[in-house]
Amino acid sequence: MEQKLGKNQQFFIVTLRVLIGWHLLYEGVAKLYNPSWTAKGYLLSAEGPFGAIFTYMAKSDFLLQLIDVVNVWGLMLAGLALILGLFDKYAAILGALLTFSYYLAHPPLVGTESVPGEGNVIFVNKNLIEAVALGLLSVFPSGHIIGLNRFIVWRRKKMVLDN
Amino acid sequence: MNKMSDQDKKGISRRDILKGLATAPVLGAFWWSASAKGDHDTEIKKGILNELDIKAMNPPTTGSMKGDVIKLGIIGAGGRGIHLMRTAGYATPQWLDDMKENARKNPNDTRLKSFLEQEDLNVRFTAVCDVFDVHMERAYGAAETDDNKPIRYVDYQDLLADPNVDAVIIATPDHTHAPIALDAVRAGKHVYVEKCMTHKIGETLELEEAVNNSSVVFQVGHQHRQTLSFLTAQDAINKNVLGHVSLVQTNTNRNDDAGAWQYNLHPEANEKTIDWKRFLGPAPDLPFSREQFSRWRKWWVFGTGLSGDLLTHDFDRINCVLKMGLPSSVMASGGIYSHRDGREVPDVLQVSMEFPEFSTGSSREKGLEKGMTFLYSATLGNGFNRGTLLMGHDATMELGESLSIYADYNSTRYKDLLEKGVIDTSTPMYGYNPQSEGVDGVTSATAKYFAEKGLLYTYRDGKRVDSAFLHIREWLSCIRHGGTPSCSIKEGMEEAISSHMATLSYKTGKQVLWDDKARKVVIPGMEGADLDAIITDSKLLPEAPIV
Incomplete structure (x- = not known):
């Protein structure tokens, strides 16, 4: 069952959830409204131990189209759900998978090239931190406290009661 | 099962509604921010693009390659000549083998694939000319097909006298570009000549006059056009x-x-x-x-x-x-x-x-x-x-x-x-x-x-696309449909x-x-x-x- 959280814990967990949700939603929306956006460049320039897998994906038209769609809609859905606190546990898992895959495609290793605008990073970058923060949100879901999940929880309880 | 409170039994409370919808207004703020940014970026981009109004240009479409086969002669089958033959659709067996091997070793090497997918220009090489036996045989190997056995010429004059040649590609050393091109124009053959078009000044002006007084389609090999x-x-x-x-x-x-x-x-x-x-x-x-x-x-x-x-x-x-x-x-x-x-x-x-x-x-x-x-x-x-x-x-x-x-x-x-x-x-x-x-x-x-x-x-x-391909295609299109090539x-x-x-x-x-x-x-x-x-x-x- 859902954890009990203290007031301060609630505040920061929910704030983190909404802020990350905002970020993911805008990443998705910006891609949706940029008709020339594609993950191709990011994938083709992938580096590190999994670089070849990402490069392979970019070269298949079918996979690339799928990846583009999954990215845009995955980011928007996860972002929206996190902001609203609806199925936020699953949204956090989806977001964590997406951001972790961005990390794996361009991990800031000793010998890899840094992605423009990333700042100074080694091994740990913002993608990794966001992925882990989303992991945290998935094990501390808060939609049932502040969020639409509260209604679902209420309905479930009511149904149990009615039966 | 949790024990239900009285509140739960009664139904949804105002507190539930407030807490359930607490984060929804964030979406309104998001909507406003995203649209404001979108409008701002679009305006700037549009402002610059409208100001500059540069059109990313497509070249004028050249005509169809259907119709009669154009019969080509290659004069000078060194590195460049062989490349131009391949560009026109005829690769040496050696090159095809090498590219097969390269594509096998490196799947990213698409040169063979590009060559095979290239549009058929509807030409054939009926004559090959080179002063070096090895180059001559190489060109022959590239040009030969089941229904086309090209004629080998050591002297370009003999090739130009061949009525079975409509047009020539000249890829010889610079000092022979103009003399060969001049003779070709006089023989009524269309000319594609490599750069530098000539070696000296006098022959440049002579060639200019000859081309201007003829009906041949003349193209210099500056494919970057x-x-x-x-x-x-x-x-x-x-x-x-x-x-x-x-x-x-x-x-x-x-x-x-x-x-x-x-x-x-x-x-x-x-x-x-x-x-x-x-x-x-x-x-x-x-x-x-x-x-x-x-x-x-x-x-x-x-x-x-x-x-x-x-x-x-x-x-x-x-x-x-x-x-x-x-x-x-x-x-x-x-x-x-x-x-x-x-x-x-x-x-x-x-x-x-x-x-x-x-x-x-x-x-x-x-x-x-x-x-x-x-x-x-x-x-x-x-x-x-x-x-x-x-x-x-x-x-x-x-x-x-x-x-x-x-x-x-x-x-x-x-x-x-x-x-x-x-x-x-x-x-x-x-x-x-x-x-x-x-x-x-x-x-x-x-x-x-x-x-x-x-x-x-x-x-x-x-x-x-290999730009030399488009350059040759433009030349062939002018031969077929009229017009003047870009170079x-x-x-x-x-x-x-x-x-x-x-x-x-x-x-x-x-x-x-x-x-x-x-x-x-x-x-x-x-x-x-x-x-x-x-x-x-x-x-x-x-x-x-x-x-």
Whole structure:
């Protein structure tokens, strides 16, 4: 069952959830409204131990189209759900998978090239931190406290009661 | 199961509703922020693009390749000749095997795939001509099909007399371009001739007259005219995006032996396999030299040096964009500083061409701006990539396979946009890159040099296309449907004369003038001198023995 959280814990967990949700939603929306956006460049320039897998994906038209769609809609859905606190546990898992895959495609290793605008990073970058923060949100879901999940929880309880 | 509270039993409370919907207003804020940013970005982008109004250009579509087969003869089947044959659809069996092997080893190598997918130009090579047996057989192997057994000719005159040849591709050493092209035009054959179109001045004017008085379709092999970024650059110039261009800077930087024409000597090249007399053609009667046969670009009697070989590329690229025509004067200097291997032609060369009457347009008061210098700077001893720059009062264009335009800090036209901070001088206000993904299969340093300059490949619908293919296709289309190719005799004449002027200035140390009224090259103080003799003169004696 859902954890009990203290007031301060609630505040920061929910704030983190909404802020990350905002970020993911805008990443998705910006891609949706940029008709020339594609993950191709990011994938083709992938580096590190999994670089070849990402490069392979970019070269298949079918996979690339799928990846583009999954990215845009995955980011928007996860972002929206996190902001609203609806199925936020699953949204956090989806977001964590997406951001972790961005990390794996361009991990800031000793010998890899840094992605423009990333700042100074080694091994740990913002993608990794966001992925882990989303992991945290998935094990501390808060939609049932502040969020639409509260209604679902209420309905479930009511149904149990009615039966 | 949790114990239900009284509240739960009653139904949803106001507290539930508040807490359940607490974060929903964030969406409103998000909506507002995202739309505000979207509108702002669109406005800026639209503002700049409307101001510049440059159209990413597609070349005029050339006609269909259907109909009668065009029967081609290849004259000169060395490296370039074989490449052009392949471009026209006929690869040597050796090349096909090599590419199969390469594609097997490296799945990213798509050269074979591109070749096989290339459009059929509906041509066949009915005749092949070369003075070197090995090259002749190689060309024959590429041209031969089940229903086409080409005829081998050692003498190009015999090939030109063959009624079964409609058109010829000439890819011989520079010193024979004009004589062969002239004879071909007189024989009524359409001509595709490699650059530099000619070797000397007299024959250039003679060829110009002959082509103008004939009905043959004439194309000089400056294939970069098909490059998309150059066509887009033309539109930017037409719209006066750069303002008055006062200086154009072009460069060649190469740092490898092949790039300096120090090719490997062919192991089978000898007096028995080479018809040396026919190789010499109009050149003086020199003794047989394996090295001069393979590395003819190093000697003035055969080659045109940096000016004819590489300056012509840059001159024609800019002439394609600006259409500035012939310079009124040329100064050049340089030397042999990196490859003291017995060559006569310089490996470092700077050429400055003046166009005092030319202007790309102006954004300032009338009469203030007129005239332009075209600067060419080359070294075969350093490979640093210096961009091609067109420098205008309002903006600078960096031109290669992609195209970037930077506003100038003191521009008249973009003053408002600069002050408002809509554009700044360090990031391109216009960028055009027809290449949507990484260049594949470009291997040698020399090939990269050409690719970076937009000379090798161009992109159509995001797909890489060999620009030589499009250039040959344009020539064939004009043969089939009429019209004048983009690099015909006028452009070829301008390319050749300007490069010979550069060579003359390098060799005499004097300023060389073009007298447009008399249509002749003049060197003040040297009136009456035989300029063609100066061009081919090998005054600089080789310091290393010729192999």
